Amino acid sequence: MNRQPVLTGALILAAIGGLAYPAHGQLDQPTQLAVEISGLNQPQGQVCLNLFDSGAGFPSNRDQALQTQCLETTADVSLVATFEDLAPGSYAVSVFHDANSDSEFNRNFVGMPTEGFGFSRNPEALTGPPEFGEAVVLVAGAETRIEIELSYF
Template identity: 50%
Template sequence: MVKGFRVSMLLLAVLGNLAWSFSAKANFNGKLSIKIDDLKNKQGQVCVSIFASSEGFPSERDRVLQKQCSKITDIPLSITFENLKAGSYAVAVFHDQNNDYTLNSNIFGIPKEGFGFFSNPEILTRAPKFSEAAFLVAGPDTNIQIQLKYF
């Protein structure tokens, strides 16, 4: 009976440590570094929006978790976001060549400026779904790469 008691106590201690470890990791704030490739030129700026759910992805500005626009100094361009909780996110990027903070499109709705998403999903007749462009932040440093597309 003593041996069974010791095994039970050991098992409880291990499970308690695992539970504490998982909860501690879930409460961290991570850093996301995004490398943006295939910029057509250095005109204007690049704007990046991070979404934490499918609601509003990829274009509703009021649903954006964090947003950042950066002047293009180098190609490829790197942009960093801080303080992201562990979880699933999707990123929408566009090359704002005329600095109006809008992805401009023609009369048919086809973008006139470059754009991109994580995992570089093929874009034919619609923007990707959140699940097609999602990635996981599960550690202190997450690095992703996005290739811009131009029509």
């Protein structure tokens, strides 16, 4: 009888179990979420991010966001924002390119965005912003890294 497949299967299950159920001490350690912003169409203004831990206020109500931050844009540096001291869990990020630095997400007279925008998990947003569940990412371990690509109309 060949025990190789049984042993391999047992090792795989043990590894998966270890990922699904981390050691108790790891569950309460703070983590960070690093967000790389790509697709910036012009190096002016700032890029503003909102971090949410629930659907309340997502994606644009900054008063209900868990954390917010804005980064000045530059021509030769990629933009990376970091949200620190997070409890492991589910989060969603919304981003907009505030090209004119007025701290507002500008729209034209029919409500179409005139500035770039994006969301964690990069869902399509053709007829409106995504729901929280479409943008949610699991944050765990020392650091979770995601990339958000900005969209422009």
